Amino acid sequence: MDKILLPNSLTFGGGALKEITNILSTLGKRKPLIITDNTMVELDIIKPLEGYLSKFEVRYEIFKDTIPEPTSNSILSAVDIIKSGQFDSIIAFGGGSPIDSAKAISALATYGGNMSDYKFPYVFNKKAIPIIAIPTTAGTGSEVTKFTIITDEKTDEKMLCLGTGFLPAAAIIDYELSLTVPPRTTADTGIDALTHAIESYVSKKANFFSDTQAIAAMKLIFPNLRLVFENGNDRDAREKVMIGSTLAGMAFSNASVALVHGMSRPIGANYHVPHGLSNAMLLPTVTQFSISGSPLRYAECAKVMGIALENDSQEIANQKLINELYSLNEDLNVPTPLEYGIDKEDFIGKLDILSKQAIDSGSPANNPVIPSHNQIKELYLKLWS
Numbered sequence: 001m002d003k004i005l006l007p008n009s010l011t012f013g014g015g016a017l018k019e020i021t022n023i024l025s026t027l028g029k030r031k032p033l034i035i036t037d038n039t040m041v042e043l044d045i046i047k048p049l050e051g052y053l054s055k056f057e058v059r060y061e062i063f064k065d066t067i068p069e070p071t072s073n074s075i076l077s078a079v080d081i082i083k084s085g086q087f088d089s090i091i092a093f094g095g096g097s098p099i100d101s102a103k104a105i106s107a108l109a110t111y112g113g114n115m116s117d118y119k120f121p122y123v124f125n126k127k128a129i130p131i132i133a134i135p136t137t138a139g140t141g142s143e144v145t146k147f148t149i150i151t152d153e154k155t156d157e158k159m160l161c162l163g164t165g166f167l168p169a170a171a172i173i174d175y176e177l178s179l180t181v182p183p184r185t186t187a188d189t190g191i192d193a194l195t196h197a198i199e200s201y202v203s204k205k206a207n208f209f210s211d212t213q214a215i216a217a218m219k220l221i222f223p224n225l226r227l228v229f230e231n232g233n234d235r236d237a238r239e240k241v242m243i244g245s246t247l248a249g250m251a252f253s254n255a256s257v258a259l260v261h262g263m264s265r266p267i268g269a270n271y272h273v274p275h276g277l278s279n280a281m282l283l284p285t286v287t288q289f290s291i292s293g294s295p296l297r298y299a300e301c302a303k304v305m306g307i308a309l310e311n312d313s314q315e316i317a318n319q320k321l322i323n324e325l326y327s328l329n330e331d332l333n334v335p336t337p338l339e340y341g342i343d344k345e346d347f348i349g350k351l352d353i354l355s356k357q358a359i360d361s362g363s364p365a366n367n368p369v370i371p372s373h374n375q376i377k378e379l380y381l382k383l384w385s
Contacts, residue, residue, distance in 0.1 A: 004254050006144060006167075006250060006253075007133070007143070007167060007170050010170070010171050010246075011171070011173065012246075013173075013175075014174065014175055014176045014235070014239065015176060016172050016173065017052065017134065017172055017176075017177065020049060020052050020134075020172065021052055021055075021056040021058060023132055023170045023172070024132070026170075027132075027169060029088045029089035029130065030058060030059065031058075031060070031086060031087050032053075032058065032087060032089045032090060032091045032132070033062075033081060033089075033090050033091070034049070034063065034091045035063050035078060035090055035094075035101055035105060036063070036064050036066065036094045037064060037065075037066045037067070038064050038065070040093060041062065043180070045136060046062070049091070049093060060091070061081070061086075063077075066078075066097055066098045067097065068274060069158075069269070070100055070149075071150065071152070071153050072151070073153055075101050075104050075115070078101070078105045079105050079108045082106075083109050089130050089132065089169075090105065090106055090130070090131045091134065092131055092132070092134065093134045093136065094134075094135075094136050095135065095137040095189065096135075096137070096140030096189075096275065099131075099142040099143060099168075100140070100148040100149055100150065103131065103142075103148040103166040104150050104161070106165075106166075107124060107126075107128050107161075107165055107166065109128075109129060110126070110129055111126060115150045115159065115161070116159060118159075118163075119159035119160060120362050123162060124161065124163030124166060125163045125164045128165045130168075130169035131170075132168065132170045133168040133170070133171045133172075134171070135173065135177070135178075135242075135245075135246075136178060137178060137181055137185060137189040137245075138186075138189055138190060138221075138228075138241040139189025139245055140245075140276075141193060141196055141245055141246060141249015141250070141252065141253070142249065143168055143171035143249065144167075144171055144246055144249040144250050145167070145249050145250075145252065145253035146163055146164055146166050146253050147160065147166060147253065149265065149275070151268075156266075156269045156270050157357055157360075158269040158357070160361045160362060173242060173243065175239040175242040175243070176235075178241075179232060179235070179238060181232065182232070183232065184333075185276075186229050186232060187225070187229050187333070187334065188274050188280060189245070190221060190225045190229070190332075191276055191277075191328070191329075191332065192275060192276030192280075193241070193244060193245035194222060194248070194283075195257070195261070196248035196252040196257060197214045197218045197221060197244070197248040197251060197252075198218065198287070199252060199256075199260055199261065200213075200252040200255040201215070201255075202290065202293075202294045202297045202298060202301070202368050203256050203258050203366045203367075204365075204367070204368070205255045205366055206255045207254065209254060210254045210255035211251075211255075213247045213251035214248065214251040214252075214255070215304050216247050217247040217248035218244075219244075220241065220243055220244030221241055221244035221248065223305070224237040224240045225328070225332070226328075228241050229332050255366075256366045257363050257366065258290070258366045258367040258368070259286050259289075259290060259363065259366075259367040259371060259376075260282050260283055260286045260287075261279065261361070262358040262359070262361045262362075263354075263358045263364075264278040264279045264281075264282055265278075265357065265361055266353070266355075267281070267337075267342075269357070270354065271337075271340075271342050273340060273342075280329055280332070280334040281334060281335075281336070281337060281340075281383060282379075282383070283325055284326045284329060285379060285382050285383060287325060288322050289371070290369050291321075291368075292369060293367070293368025293369035294368035296314060297368070298321060298368075299312070299313075301321060302317040302318065307321055307324045337383050337384065338384065344384060347380070351377045351380055351381070352377070354376075354380055355373050355374075355377050355380070356373070358376050359373060364376070
């Protein structure tokens with residue numbers, strides 16, 4: 001039996017942001033703390049949200065000090081603000097980092113403790129301060145997931161935290177908020193979303209519901225990813241990638257991700273590579289390794305995305321998939337670890353640590369081929385060849 005978890009309310013479409021006050025009213029909330037980042041404030045991307053709240057005399061404050069790849073310490077001052085007792089809800093506005101930060105802030109402000117207390121295998125299924133998630137990028141899908149990723153500064157470990165307590169109460173998916181996202185971020189977040197869709201489809205925890213969302217997501221994201229990278233003002237492509245990202249979030253929240261994500265988090269934590277970018281670096285190599293464990297499902301991915309023809313054999317479809325994933329990275333200017341600036345000698349010296357952190361995340365256990373510690377080390381090394 002599969003149990004499907006989603007926010008209580010999902011609002012889609014261009015201009016959907018204006019529904020924020022109705023959603024707050026439905027939740028019975030009047031005093032939200034907005035969790036965002038400095039870019040959203042400096043570039044006035046948050047101004048329309050403030051306008052809607054002010055118009056209806058909603059009392060709010062803004063916490064703008066979230067950071068990319070949030071850490072245990074980066075969220076503590078916001079926890080203290082919530083604990084002051086002036087706020088009854090959280091609006092998470094921005095990319096995956098503000099939304100992930102908001103989830104952690106909600107848990108810690110409600111129940112206390114350290115973020116390491118919440119990491120997997122602990123499952124956080126308690127009711128916390130409600131979150132309304134408003135993504136401005138098409139990538140993480142965090143607005144509809146029961147996961148958050150927080151880095152432990154002491155160990156450089158990206159802690160996977162999960163449970164119904166991290167699931168937002170509501171989400172607003174307004175593609176117009178993504179129109180100003182620059183090409184590099186567009187590419188990285190888009191490949192992140194595509195990886196969610198592919199990995200949830202081949203995951204050992206895949207189910208009929210997650211399959212349906214994953215297939216729809218792949219159909220929307222892949223044909224439009226190059227379009228939004230080349231022309232950020234392509235509204236039709238932006239909308240399709242944004243909706244695809246949310247569908248991919250639904251899929252992996254209910255089927256889990258796999259080896260790409262398991263190996264991606266340690267790269268991000270140890271070398272401060274944006275999460276979507278480290279996924280992109282890994283996706284072709286890890287897919288090539290994993291295909292033998294689920295050749296039919298990977299072939300179906302290739303056909304759904306239009307990479308392979310319906311009458312192609314599994315072998316031909318899977319080879320086309322690998323070739324196209326490498327080609328996609330080239331077209332979206334995804335750097336190698338060396339080009340990004342990672343020191344090879346340092347990287348090789350940390351292979352055992354990286355591999356252990358990957359396995360400890362739990363995600364590799366969902367992969368079609370469950371890798372050994374040494375196989376993960378070999379895959380990390382392949383990124384340099």
